Amino acid sequence: MTREMTHDGPDADHRLDGMAQGVLGRGEPRPEGALKVTGRAVYTGDQQAPGMVHGALVRATITRGRVTTLNSATVLEMPGVLAVIDDPRLVRFSGQGATTKPPKADAAGVVYHGQPIALVVAETLEQARHAALRLTVDYAEEPGAVTGPEDPAAEVELPQKKQSETGAPDAALEAADTVIDRIYRTASMSSAPMEPHASLAEWQGGKLVLHSTLQMLASAQGQVAAALGIEPEDIRILAPHVGGGFGSKLGISPETVAAAIAAQQMRRPVSVVCTRPQSMETTSRRSETLQRIQMGADDEGRLTMIGHEALVSNLPGQKFSEPVQQATHFTYEAAHRRVVHRVARVHRLVAASVRAPGEAVGATAFECAMDELADKLGLCPVALRLRNIPKVEPGTGRPFSSHKLAEALTEGARRFGWEHRHASPRARREGEWWIGMGMSSLVRVNTVMEAKARVSLSLDGTALVETDMTDIGTGSYAILSQIAAEMLGLPMGSVETVLGDTDLPASSGSGGSFGAASTGSAVYLACLELRSRLAEAMGCPEPELTLKDGHAIHDNRKVPLSTLMGGAAMQAEGHLIPGEAEDKARQATWGAAFAEVGVNAITGEIRVRRMLGTFAIGRVLNAQTARSQALGGMIWGIGMALTEELVHDARDGHIVNRDLAEYHVPVNADVPALEVHFLEERDDWAPMQAKGIGELGICGAGAAIVNAVHNACGVRVRSLPMTVDKVLAGLVEAEADQG
C-alpha cells in the first residue's frame, strides 16, 4: 500500500512535532560510521568479483578532432592486456543530474584535451594503466579549438529564458545617488571528491549489475540504459557507500559506460577506477564565471537597480549553464532589474553542477558587490542588507515560504561580535598582520524531488527502511532511520536503513540539497500509512495515536506494536510528488556568514582566523549531520575565496593541476574555529517543514572572506581565488599610492 502526497501547498500541522520518540533532530551519529572509520565500509573501488579484470581509460592528447587510429597491436602484446575497446557508445564526459539523458557518446570525436577515447582491459590494474599510457593514437585534428570563454573566437549564446529585465534599469542606474559597476571573476573548479570515480560491471544472464560511484541511482539507471541501448529494468546499480560527489557523481561518468561495455565484451566482470587526474579531468567541472554587477542605490542605501550579467562556459551543444543569477532574482528588493546570461562555447571539460550550482558563485560575487556598495555609502554591510530585504518575491509577487534572512543577519552579527569591526580598512594590525572582518548573506533556492521509500515493520519490533537513496557522506542512513524511528515510536537501534540499490523504491537521490527532505518525506509518508493501520487496529484516529519505545498508546491503553499487527509484518510505501507548492511560493534557505581574517602585510598570505554561520533551513533533522554540512559549505567557501582553481592551459584547454597536491582545497590548517548556529524554524511549505542544508554554507561564505580581506588591508580582489599573487599586487599598489 502506498501513501502518496503531492506537494501542492503549505502544511501547518507539523505532525512530526507531535511524535513522542524524541530522536528526530537530535545529533544521532551515523549508524555506518564505525564501518567507515575502520575501513570496513566497502566502496565501489573496493568491490571484487570472481574473475574480475581491470580497465583503464585512454586520454585524448588533442583538443579538437577525431581519433583515426588506435595503434592497439603493440599494447595487445603486452603482458596481461586483453582488449582495447573503442566502442562508439563510449561517452566523452559525465552526464548531468536528474535526467535520464546520457552524456554524449562517440568518444572518438574529441572535443576537449584529456577526453577519454578508449578503454584498455588487462588482468591487473597496473597492466591496464601501463598499456593505456603506452597506447599511441593517431588523430585528425580540427582547427578552431576555443580554450577559454574570453577568447574572442568563442561563440557566445544568450539563452532566451535566462535573460530578464524589469523596469528601466539603465535610467535607474543613471538616476541613482550611488552606483556600483564592477566585474568579478570566479575560477573553474573541481568537485574533487575524496573517492575517485569508479565502476564495476558484471553481466548476469543478460542483466547488467553495476557498482558505481553515483549520487542519483534512478536517473543514472536511465542514463546507462540509453547509453548502452538496453532497458533500464535490465540494469541494477548498487552504491551503498559513496565517498563524496559534490555534483560530479550526479550523472554517469565515462568509466561507468566503459566498464559495462567491456564486461559485456569480455564476458567477465570489469572494474574501472579512475586515477586522481582522470577523476578530475574526465568527469565534470564548475564553469568559471565572469560577472558584471551593477547596483544603484539611493542615499538611504535602498537599492533602486540591480544588474547581474554573467558569462559562463560549456562545450558546444551542452544545455547546462551555471545558473549564476538563480538567487539574484529574489534576494534583494529593487524596482529596476536586469539579468543577462551568456554562455561561451569552449573546448574544455564539460561544465555541470558542482555543490550549489548558481549561488555558490553568483551569490558570492553579488555579496562582494554589496560590500563595495556599503563601503561607498558609508553604511554598515549588515544594515545595507537589512534595508533591502523584500517582503514578497520581486517581479512575481509570490510570497516567501519563510524568510529568515533578517534574523540570520542580526543573530549572526550579535554572536560574532560584529560591533567590534572597524568601519575603515587598515585599522587593526597585529605584527605583520592586518586584521579585518567581513560578512555576507547566504541564500540558496530550495526544492524537493520525487521520491519513494518503503518501510517494513516486523513483529520483533524492528523496522526496515528501504530506498535507492544514496549516502554520499551526508548522513542519509542516520536521518532516514531517525524519521522512521520518530514516526513509529522505535529506538534508533531498532531501525535499519538499506540504501543504494536500484531494486529498491526510487528516491530523489543525493544532490541539490534535496535528498534528506525529499526522500525523508517518502519515509515519513510510508510511516504515516503504517501509523494509520496501527491506529485502526488500536481503534483510534491516527493523529491521536502515540507510538513510543515499541508501544502504541491511546487513552490509558498501552500495548506492544506486535499486538496490533495481526500476527504479520506490515509494509508500506511512501511517495512524494513535487506539486504546485514550488510555483505558489518562493522557497529558499537563508543564512549569514561572518569571517575574521588576517592578511600578511609583507606577503599577501591570508589566514582565516574565525568564521561563524547562521542557518535557517526549516526543521533540522539531525543536529550533527546538519552541522557537518554547514561546516563543509563554509569550508568550501574558504576554498573558493582563497585556493581553489582548476587551471586550464591557455594553449589547449587541458587541466594543468589534476591532483590534490596542486588543486588546493583547504587543509585543516586553513580552517580555523568555525561556529554554526541554526535558527530553528518550521517552513510550512516544505514537507516535514524541513529544507536542504547541503549547499547553503557555500552560497556566499567566500564573500565574507573577500570582504574581510578588504576590511583588513584595503585590497579588493575581484578575481577568485584570492591567491598570494593577487593580494600582493594590491598591497604593492596601495603602498605606492601612499608614497
Add this chain to the structure above:
Amino acid sequence: MRAFDYIRAGSCKDALAEAETPGTAFIAGGTNLLDLMKHEVMTPARLVDISRLDLRGITLTDAGLRVGALVSNSDLAADPLVRRHWPLLSRALLAGASGQLRNKATTGGNLLQRTRCYYFYDTAMPCNKREPGSGCAAIGGFNRIHAILGASEACIATHPSDMAVALRALSAEVELLAPGGGRRQVPLAAFYRLPGDTPHVETVLEPGEMIAAVLLPPAEGGRQIYRKVRDRASYAFALVSVAACLRMEQGRIAAAALAFGGLAHMPWRSADVEGTLIGEVPSAALFDRAADLLLAEAKGQGDNDFKIPLARRTLAAVLAEATAEDTEGDRA
C-alpha cells in the same frame, strides 16, 4: 605502472652492487618515487629497497652533525640536538609535506625529490626533464610555481624541498657511496645542478651512487629563521622560502647565510647577497640592496612574475626579524 623487479638490500654493499645494473633506482620512503612510477613519469626497471639499511643514526661529532640518509623527516625534525643547535632545519622540515609523509620520507630521499612542475607530471606534455629533447611545456604555459633564477630555455622547474633549503643555508655536505666502494663528500652547493640544457641531470650523483649521510658543520650561533610563503597554510610547496642564519655583533651583521626555495632549480644561495650584509648595520636600505643583488638576474615567465616582489619582501622581513634586537625602530 610499468612492471619492475624489487630487490631488498641487506647491506650497503649489496645495494651498491645491485645498483650497477642499468635501470635501477633506490627506494627508501617512496613518498615521491611511487607517485612518479604510478604515473610513469619515472619507469625504473628495478627497485632496490634500501629502507632496511643501517643508515638511521644521528650523531654529534667534532665535525658537526652526521645524519644518516634513512633518518625520517619526522625523526630529524624532532631530534633534540637538531632542535637545539640547528632549529632552522627542524622548522624547514616541519614546513613541508604532512605528518604522514614526514614519517615515511627520508633525509636522502628528500634531497632527491623531483620538481612539482605540472608538465613534468603529465606524460602527455613535452618535458625536457622527463624526456630530454622533447621541449618545455611550462614555458609559455601555466608557470606560476616556476623558477625566476637560474632557469634555462630547456627548463624552468623549481626544486620543491624545504629541507634542502635549510641545509643549503647551513652549509651541509652530502656523503656519497660509490658502487666500487668509494666514498666522497660533496657540499650541497655542488651537489645540485642548474638545468642548463640537461635538466634531466639534477645532481652530481654518478650512476649507482647512493647518499649515505648528510653532514652539518657546527652551528654558527645567532638567529635561525625559516620562512615559507605558500598558497595554503599547510601541505603546499613553497612559492618563496627563505632560510637564514644570521649573527649580530655590536649592532652589525657579523655572519649571514641565506638560502632560498621556490626560486630556482636548486636551493639558491648567493655569496654577493651575504657579502653585502656582513659588517653592515641593518637597515631597510641595506635589505633592499641585498634583494637587488639576489634578484638582479631574476626573470619572470608571466604567471610567476610575482615571485620577484614576493622574494624581495620576504627577504626583507626575514632580515628584519633576524636583526631585530638591534634595529627596533628601523624595521621595514
